Amino acid sequence: MHPATTVTEHSAGPAREACPNSAHDRLCVDHPCQNAQMPPHPVDLAEKLSLFSERWSPKVVARLNDYEIKVVKVEGEFVWHTHADTDELFLVIDGELTIQLRDGNVHLRPGQLFVVPRGIEHCPIAKGEAHAMLIEPVGVVNTGDAGGSLTATYDDSLK
Ligand code: NI
Numbered sequence: 001m002h003p004a005t006t007v008t009e010h011s012a013g014p015a016r017e018a019c020p021n022s023a024h025d026r027l028c029v030d031h032p033c034q035n036a037q038m039p040p041h042p043v044d045l046a047e048k049l050s051l052f053s054e055r056w057s058p059k060v061v062a063r064l065n066d067y068e069i070k071v072v073k074v075e076g077e078f079v080w081h082t083h084a085d086t087d088e089l090f091l092v093i094d095g096e097l098t099i100q101l102r103d104g105n106v107h108l109r110p111g112q113l114f115v116v117p118r119g120i121e122h123c124p125i126a127k128g129e130a131h132a133m134l135i136e137p138v139g140v141v142n143t144g145d146a147g148g149s150l151t152a153t154y155d156d157s158l159k
Helices: 045-049
Strands: 059-064 067-077 088-094 097-101 104-108 113-116 122-137
Touching: 045 059, 045 067, 045 088, 088 097, 097 113, 104 113
Parallel strands: none
Antiparallel strands: 059 067, 067 122, 088 113, 088 122, 097 104, 097 122
């Protein structure tokens, strides 16, 4: 891990490395330039998915403005729930996933996506194991208003 990432505020300290971009505050911390020495690299979704086996536990792999890109493994039926404040995108990578809605079901194969509109009750279900990518705002809880034992802990350890 880059040493600068362990510092949480803009204060001087001997352990800090100067920002490699001379145009920036040499002590800037919460800035993308702290990773300037890492070459650009793709996020490999299959590789990320190979790093865990839990079901219904989304992992953040990238951030886009105020949104997060997550990967998740699912199997069986989730819980009916609603996200009152946000839409939620499901893109199936592997396997088959059905998004149950009160108005009907949406069946997704690899390469297909569906956006659940905000406020619409939904319940994902997969007969076998399926892998999906999610796009949703930072802070969305997977079980929405329902809560319960399937509520996942926020996990950005694969980012
Ligand atoms: Ni949801």
